[in-house]
Amino acid sequence: MKSLLEIRIHGRGGQGNVVAAYLLASVAIEEGYYGQAFPSFGAERRGAPVVAFVRMSDVPVKRRCQVLHPSYLIVQDQALLQVPGVLQGLNENGRILVNSNRSSEDLQQQTGMQVLAMPAAQIAERFLGRPLPNTALVAAFLTLTGVCSLEALHKALAERFAGKILEKNLALIQEIPNQVPANQWEESIHAANT
């Protein structure tokens, strides 16, 4: 791992934005790294834009400030790409993972940035019966970057959920390597924050 990896997650109230951030930090800790995740709440209501921050590092994370210059953005709703501030501060080599039915090329053209689109809500609908994109996006991020394993995500999910919900989420994350290319973003990890 790069000494400090910063990720910002944008979503809408009700999409499990905070859970996504907590899962990513838990995965890092599970794999022996230091992890930190926290939300920046707005008005707490369904549908309102919300932001959460994740840090992963191989040294203790002391800073408690918001992530202003992330290496990665995870965006749970493609419409948020047009909301002011969402793309702000992304590092020069930064990548964006978006829940969208549109093509990656299409969204790259729209934003002028390196975007990978995955229909996370649609996949979630199939496995969970609800269009909740968070777990699928977390699994996709891990698959793309190879920064931590899906087994660690399996453990983090098992800490947080149980019964049918856990089973369905575990089935869902197994599907993700069929949806996004493994390790495609691996070199961006090394370029991150440089």
Add this chain to the structure above:
Amino acid sequence: MQQTLEGSQAIAKTVALCRPHVVAAYPITPQTHIVENISKLVAEGQLDCELVSVESEFSAASVVLGASASGARAYTASSSQGILLMSEVLYNIAGLRLPLVLTCANRAVSAPLSIWNDHQDSMAVRDAGWIQLFCADNQEAVDTTIQAFYITEKTELPVMVCVDGFNLTHTLESIDVPEQELVDQYLPALQFSRALNASRPISMGTLVSPDYFTEARHSHHIALENSKHIIVEADERWQELTGRTCGGLLTVQGPEDARVGIISLGSTLGTLADAMEEYPESGPAKLISLRAFRPFPHLALAQACQGLSDVVVLERALSAGGGGIVANELRAALYGMSDSPRIHSYAAGLGGRDIPMDIYPRIMNAIKKEVPERFAIFDVELDKLDPADR
């Protein structure tokens, strides 16, 4: 055991390890998760205590007052408006010299309404006669909570554990929550000598004529002054058991030969520590983190400021019309000291405004001024205001 938890979950588990007899619960953001998680532990049978769901913060404070007076180990938590609504009872708890612990998940105070972090709430009750301890991170929140029960029972003064709302309460990270045996070893069973007892009746909180009120205040003030030793002792005992220290009254880090000091409270410290490494061209500073705000550690602070040319106080609250609360107390503490440093007073991080990494170089630059800032709010965007309000 090392666990991946939100700060508020860790605090709830820690409170349970301290075996409270009575917990009063009334939700308010960002404190809600603490009492919510305690009530879960009670519902699951993991914690045997009387959980009282009350109808307001005034009642929450009143319940723990009564519980403590009857000899029970009592705990509650609140934030912001909740702390203000409690304030009458907070003075009573302290004046009655009752041992109990309250977590203040620090949050701004209305108006304008803000649910986000600053320190105005606990600062608003700084004169109530409580011990107030600030936590720099979630590990300190856990360790300080356990120490707080030891301190409160040894001093018979209530302890407010101040934890930055959201910045700590809602941050998930790896936290060591100690084993039950360790906490039991550290924290003896509560023995409150003045507990209400029908077979040995006493009165509490009766009318005191001018003949005795002054003496009551004197003894309360002296008790707080004397509690400094207990706060240090509590931390040393904890260090013997766990190897971890919260610094007693305050912590100082950074290079020995630094000539600049930055004083902060709570979770600002970590950002400053990282920023000092990230911006070496800005020069080094001694980072002084005030753990005990009440009692105010005059001597320890004066010692920490010895040899410094400039001291910046960066605080998340202000006394409108007065200036920086901690800065003004620091000025008083250093008054008359030979070679006293220049003191620069700033408020920042109000109502959830982020304190970013680059505050470090900006502070280090700001103190080059010929005349130190008596008081200013960092990061004010004046163009958002009417010209008359600038």
